[in-house]
Amino acid sequence: MDKIRTPSLFPQRKKQKGMHPPISLSSCEVKFSELVIFIMERKMGVTRRTFLMELARRKGFRVENELSDSVTHIVAENNSGAEVLEWLRGHKMRDSSRFELLDISWFTACMEAGKPVNSEKKHRLMVKASSFVAGTVSQYACQRRTTLNNCNKKFTDAFEILVENYEFRENEVPCLAFMRAASVLKFLPFTIVRMEDLEGLPCMGGEIRNVIEEIIEEGESSRAKDVLTDERYQSFKLFISVFGVGLKTSEKWYRMGFRTLEEVKADKTLKLSRMQKAGFLYYEDLLSHVSKAEADAVSLIVKDAVWTFLPDALVTITGGFRRGKKIGHDVDFLISSPGLGQEEEEEEEVLHKVIDLWKKQGLLLYYDLIESTFEQAKLPSRKVDAFDHFQKCFAILKLHQQRVDTSSCDASKESDKAEVKDWKAIRVDLVVSPFEQYAYALLGWTGSRQFERDLRRYATHERKMMLDNHALYDKTKRIFLKAKSEEEIFAHLGLDYLEPWERNA
Template identity: 45%
Template sequence: MVPLKRRKLVPSHAGNTGTNLSGEKVPAKFPQVVLFLLERKMGASRRAFLSQLGRKKGFQVEEMLSKSVTHLISENNSGAEVRAWLDSQDQKPAHLLDISWYTESMREGHPVEILDRHKLQDQRINEAEVEVFSVPSYACQRRTTLDNHNTTLTDALSLLAENAELSDEEGRGVAFRRAAAVLKALPKPVTSMSQLRGLPCLGEHSLRVVKDILENGASSEAESTKQSGRYNALKALTGIFGVGAKTADRWIREGIRSLQQLQDSGQTLNRAQQAGLEHYDDINQPVTKAEADAIGEIVERAVVSVLPGAQMSLIGGFRRGKLTGHDVDFLITHPEEGREVGLMPKVVARLESQGFLLYQKTTRNSYLESNDGPARPASNIDRFERCFSIFKLAKEEKRGATQPETLTENGVQILQTKPARHKPWRAVRVDLVVSPISQFAFALLGWTGSKLFERELRRWAGHEKAMSLSSHALYDNKQISESDVGGGDICTSWFGVHPTVREERLTRLLSPYRRTKRSPI
């Protein structure tokens, strides 16, 4: 065996300090851990980059092997090769570790526990023996878990997806969301790119991000996005209730990049935006499950008081098991078809008279209207009657003593807060949706989410089953085609619900689905 190139041994004190982003020397956070990266098969440039990254993270990284080194890090070398080289040296570090331990430590920001898989093996593991993950192509076919084993990977992809969505690049945003969803579904942490062979929804861009994190502990693209002034401005402005990406982009082009600049600009704001700006601090705080339950009790009392027998369900992320969310959604119906008509205005009036609504806007049900027929939806969500509101929720005593902190992104203030003062209530975004009982099952499914799950479920229905799924019903496209050439009123649905509609109205209603049934819904 050819020994590795002998390196001159000299005492090194350079590793006792690291450098921050300004180039200033700072004490190592973990003085008991002294690292040395072996250059062989790693390369000088990569070794220099990884050493610099480690020092920025607070690790003590020596340039040369010395008696103080406790962890020797190697890449693509077997344990036998490294030990053969150490036999010719006077120093033998306590731990001979693979690069995977180093990258995982960089990712976590501290030295991780040394496991057997981190230790150098006498023989390199055959790539063909690495466990390769396998998941179904559609998100709706995969088990959804709250236990994410690849948080670092999915957080980076979700950040890039959010940036794409804020930049009105929906296609790129969906691609990153799908890639993140695949990684969330994996039963174990990803430690090698070879484990991802054959997985669906992982495009070249997403794979580059994953590889960067596995090798360097962080994604350079994600870190650059976090530092982007445009991204931070878009995130701050779209945090205002009633402000979308296009409005925020227009304001940025006009030189408005913060809430203070917006307030000073004299921009004309609609009612929703005025309310969103006024209650910005509260709305951008996470809503807890306890707060959602408290709001649910208030809303349910109002619903039952104006329509006895009405039923209400908590939907959205809380129904999926999440402990916090950005808003609270409720779906309301009545077991007797038609009794729900006119319910929303009465509920809203009741809540307003009790002082619970700081803002509200109600939209009517446009699914099938007796006078003007099926209406085109304002969006691809649904056409139910709904109320978008900002709810006034009394604080519990234990929460009343604390005040919202000023939100910052990378040290830059994005939230203009008012002087701290005791306020016995907080503002919470609440959406109320009313559905007929015949469409309740579909509405419950559609409003439970997540957004990507619903998109994938509808795509699967269209591509694999030749059916059109919405939050109102499920239609068999093949049977609809038969009705177009003289068949009767045919409408097939799941959950035992069979909406009956006249042929001409059904044809008009489903015309947009038939034109796009080969495209993702």
């Protein structure tokens, strides 16, 4: 193994007796297929890299010549973690979380053992928050590219439990603090392993740091653990899982002594709203996740219905599915057309016609139609979480299973069962926007919630503007700024454009 430590000797010894000639990957038996190694040439040179690649292949390791999606381990020599990240960004690899970034010492240990060894802390290339990007991390999520690749899930999962509990107790200040901290951690392209990694990061107050420190040291948060066993939290969590039940109703039911849904349903004196009755009726279906395949199937139903009455309509899926999520709780759609907004009656009739069509088709299980409340003279709302004024329909549709791609399922087994339910209840939200407001509506309904909060905060505090789902108002110039696309809105705000899948804050 001295040969690995003395790179200058390799070229001279290449042709000596006992040295193996260069070999191709196909001539080696792969013994350890669970990991795929890529060796960086940077600061190493082509000769040494070639030797190490061949050595690893002879010992049964799989080594790739080029960086690809199949690579699991990146090995570097005389490179810091920050330098490797910079190199990856130069090769259009923004997401480094899928790779293990390792020093050559790990590779050496594997060669000595003749098999993969665990990547200990001393082998891993650590990256500090202050070094992985130029400058500091922004406090605003709209200035951070946040994908679904969360390297700090063990921290953010605990934060989200605490956030939910604070929401149940309507304790806004710590709720927002933990939400912002979770958003920052989701953005990081590395896992926090020590408190020093938090240096320079925004939104990391004392209470936040205490929770992070405990998770680093103990592996879990005692505060989050206590919340999960709290009777009030458990009851509220259960109650709000019912479609149509919010915090006020949950508080009322809890004060009435209810702790389970069975107790709620057993009370004959309780008056439930139409929405809550539907929530209980289709509870199991609505509680289960909506898959991407189901969302695509619902999309076809919605488009077919809308295009029957507005052939030129834009029907765009929004929310989590537009941000790249594979599962969700409902499916949101934004509907617009060049004609909408010009004829008010036509705008209001679209959803009415769609609803009537679904009734005739037997697809509509429940709906709640809210008419538009928008006033043209109204400025964008000053409230960060204000509701918009678009016409909306909150519906539950019957999705027949044959509309979903079930090619991976064994359909023959299902056909043998008697009285099998062949449909699933799916929550669908429809929003109709005038065409001139479409870009703002699309931006607002895409999310995530924290991204939208920070986007409006940024507009107010950094640009002296007011932004909502309808418009952007420049308070300095006293004008509304028109936009035909999301890109134009970002440009008005002086922000780099973030793709929908980069808004998972």
